[in-house]
Amino acid sequence: MKRTEIKQLLAEEKIGAEVNVKGWVKAFRSNRFIQINDGSTIKNIQAVVDFEKIDESVLSKVSTAAAVSVTGNVVASQGSGQSIEIEVSAIEVLGEANPDEVSKTVMQPKKHSMEFLREQAHLRFRTNTFGAVFRIRHAVAYAIHKYFNDNGYYYIHTPIVTGSDAEGAGEMFRVSTLDPKNPPLKDDGSVNWEEDFFGKETNLTVSGQLEAELAALALSKVYTFGPTFRAENSNTARHLAEFWMIEPEVAFADIVDNMDLAEDFLTYVVKYIMENNADDLEFLNEREVKEDSTKPQAERNEMPLIERLKFVVENNFERITYTEAINILLNSKPYKKNKFKFPVEWGSDLQSEHERFLVEKHFNKPVIITDYPASFKAFYMRLNEKKDGVPGDTVAAMDILFPGIGEIIGGSQREERYDVLKQKIAEFNIPEEELWWYLETRKFGTVPHAGFGLGFERMVMFVTGMTNIRDVIPFPRTPKKAEF
Incomplete structure (x- = not known):
């Protein structure tokens, strides 16, 4: 008999139909009630065993985490918690699970610490929390591709190995085939990178933006969605060494067009998740509320998860300049009462506490800040x-701020003027020979263009309510951690 996924079975509720379900045992009570989950939904299906139909030798192999194939008729449930259940006529244990071994893992049905779950990332998919997170992660990725495809963008695969540093940060992973113990040397004793695989020093990319710009200056509207790498020795809840970025680039667009695109895009993605992942969101919302109830008031979320998502889709984003933001903060009660941990002054970057004040207290809506100091x-x-009234040079940059998380998107109108760009490259001490190709695009039909970057994991954190970025990527890569 063809297998029926549990999600489909629960949606159709075909009373009387004979079905086959395959999945993993979440719980087995009284040697009669089997809770089965196959990953298609956070919900389980209950299978009720008739002792006269099922041999005891088969039932003895059924335990938590075992894989089973169950055949039987769909009946109305006699108990609470589910509308239908399966009256079992046949059961096969596809893969046994030793109860003693299960008790040492995250599959043991009890509360586990997030650190313990990370240590068993190969098994944490089997938990309710991570099943929900990774179903939503898939849905976010699909919604992103669907949005850009439906709006006429072309998906560009930009290089993972690069000879340039798009951010100018210098914190990159080197890619080399040279012998680390005995590399070829120049006469001055420095490494001769010309002998390396690519004939020059290369690294893993920190961004596909610069290459995406090249494509946009021919195809008009493009986007990237790929892995990026930062060699920051940071162990915070917001940093990964390997993560994914979405970076649209649009020709014939200025900073206002960029804001319009970003607002529409974010609203679409959040709305898609609300409409298509309701069960998982409800579970994660309840989980967050329970977690918050154990925390001090100051550490609790201002709004529950689903309320934060509604906050995004039901409000137009407020648009202010950096200078206006600084003035608002300087006149705020937290500033006057010395409640901010970080200083507020023109010329300093805004911190998360400042961003969240603007979003959650002052405007009570998502905020876009533009015109930052260069x-x-x-x-x-x-x-x-x-x-007038602006103390120094500013750039046509923008950051979008969300509740609970602060910055979700950063972007800008790109510098299309050859002479200005050439000067900026020199001021940043970037060797011009590394970016000759980027400069050259400003010689042949240069146009205003703009784009932004969305950290994919940051977006998944927002829509799932997870507070550590390591819990929204299957196998996190962080300093001293590259397991699995």
């Missing part, structure tokens, strides 16, 4: 004309 923004961001 001093702490990337070389490729377009330099603005000087404005």
